[in-house]
Amino acid sequence: MATERNLIRRHTAFRRFWLARAVSLIGDGAAMIALVLLVSRGDHAGTGVSLILLAESVPRFFGPLAGALADRVGVRALLITAELVQAAVFAVIVLARPGLMALVALVVIAASASTVFSAAGRTVVPRLVDEPDLMPANAWLGTAFNLQAAVGPVLGGLLSAWTGPRGALLLNAVSFLLSAALLTRIPALPSLSTGTRSGMKGLFADTAEGLRHVRGNRVARAIILLLLLGVFFGSLDNLALVFLAEHALDTGEFGFGILSASFGVAMVASSLWLVRAAEHRSPVWVFLFGWFFTGLGLLLTAAAPVLYAAVAMQMIAGLGNGVANVGEETLLQKAVPVEVLGRVGGTLSSAAFLGSTLGYLGGGFLSPDTHPRLAFVIAGAGIFLTLALCAPGVLTARTTPTPAAGPPAQDDPDPTPSAADKELGATP
Template sequence: MSSFQLFRENPAFRRYWTARSVSLVGDGVATVALLLLITGSGAGATGVAALLLAQAVPRFFGPIAGALPDRFEVKRLLLLAEVGQGLAFIAIALVPSNTALLVPLVALSSALATVFNAAGRTVMPRIVEEPQLMPANAWMGTAFNLQAALGPVLGGTVAALLDARGALLINAVSFFVGAALLLGLPKMEPVAASGGDRPGFLAGIGAGIAFTWKHRTARAIFLLLLFGIMFASLDNIVLVLLSRDVLDGGPFGFGLLGTGSGAAMVAASLWLTRPTAKVSAVTLLAGGWILAGVGLLLTGAAPVLAVAVITQAVMGVGNSIALIGEETLLQKAVPADMLGRVGGSFSSAAFAGSALAYGIGGFVAASISPRTSLFIAGTGLIVITLLCLPALRAGGRTDVNAPEDGPAVDAAASPTA
């Protein structure tokens, strides 16, 4: 099957990918517009921090959002979350630029995005056959990377032409376009309702957390995300300092470093859409994180800006393929009725890791040089990956549809298109 045959022969995947691409690029536009709106209102650093916190805090509730696909029809959840975000951004664009008004609306949008992401984790195994999960996830990775590559540029351009509120309204429209495309998806009933007694909502959340911890592969991915992203996110803090204070790149140099990483992420995900890219999910996940760690180490040692751009591209390639490997291994390793809840736990782990980095990283960056900070980040990322690798490999070799001490789950029970 060619890279594009998946689009030609699977209309459900084509609709889902297009919907996500439109919405994600719109999110990239909105990120820039929100920052311009809040800073233009005179709120200062406190307002920016409050806005970023409003975006981040709902991500902690991933396990709660992850229990929803087990109780409600998934397509309906996706539509409600998409339309809800569109309405929230219309309100954000129309209300006065007041922190007290913007923060709860931004938090509402982030909560709806958390619901969409949790429900979306269950979609791919339903609409794509198992042999096509890797290229399908690579295409979804490309959609995500386009957000980073195109969103900020488009956001700045649109905000300059229409002002920040106009850019926010365009983002709202992107959600409605996405919802219209999602209408063409097949109905996706909650898997947990297909057999046996379903636990209560709170019990289901607890069961998802317990499953994540008892399942060897899921636990390894959770820990890798928590501590791996903690180390990797130090790059976000010190890279601007490396450009300004060490490499004499200034703001333009910092932009080049981001461009090198973002372009490499898009290229890596596109490469994995090829039918000849036969690499296991475990290899992608572990190898990607190790490659990202090497990129951080090399960036810390880069003698000039041009070399740092290349090493950041190495980091971007590793980051991109690790995310695709993580998503594919999750879909193959976890039974269908646990995908949403385990995926929600993963999302919370990723956020907690970045929060730890941002909480600790400021003190680290203030006390040691940017190069040393990057050496710590790269070394820590490689070490935590190697520590988790045995559990990941065991998951790749065995029947990973079962927790360590629990019964196997019949793979045939997992719905596919």
């Protein structure tokens, strides 16, 4: 009998993990819109929105520490705990109606749990699927992340208009509970860390060990540096896009909405394309060409004479960004031993947030309101320079993944099981 090519249909454990991610990410996208709307209607609205965005962002800088925790404990238990913590936080927000400062504290707790989930989640795919399925699996996860941006805000806006912001926040709490329930049905994924140190000192020591691994692993170092600098320059797109639409192209709010949507739609399309096309492609070239087209799209956006030309250029950038994200995850999984993957992945996430933060802080000096095209030129050229700097390190990547020790093989009742399924004893 022919093997089913569609990974979601073929691999029960991965399907459950993907559904868990898609459900909670869409809920998160809706909740962020609802939170901003909630605080924007109260006293000190401007300060409130800033504090909420900071509360959501600051915990992301502790990715290496979250990764150390992920490498020390059983992954499934940690993922479920993180989802339940977030469900509890949003339930409290809905039921208790906290004031601004209490709300900020609750968002910090939820963002911290999300940071831990992100670091632990990066270790799941290489332990669930076989090596040929790594890139298709990451492409499927890419669609879940892109749906967060494409569907979540629309859902949050509609629910907030219909039931008020707390309706969207309640949906988010429910989404975390559904995600936790789905995660109970994936393999346990016990810790693979060889460290014996316990307590906070041991956790900090493991964090330092992870950072030393990044420093000594040329491929991981190049990926993280490329992401840091690439996101720094790419964030100029977010700053300048509204001014390009309203001032340079004279298309107003409608033009800005179309331009913003085009990037996200292209990211979804690129992930869906890679779901079918990724299996026999090199993650090295997927990663590098993805960043190349991201830079090209931003550079060409600067020269777009009319709205629809700018939409086409933004779609080129979005396609590149979606492809690069899938290549990045797969490359990291191949280049980094799974027992330190949480820490390295946490460092990668922190690098991205640092890049965007520095980009938003520094981008204001470029006067994007009066010179939006210049901002896009600098963004595209900066990505090309970053690519030239980091590509040699990425090109040294190994083409085979680092093997990881696991539990004894067990039977899997799936009709077309993978070797990883058997190793981990997945159940339907």
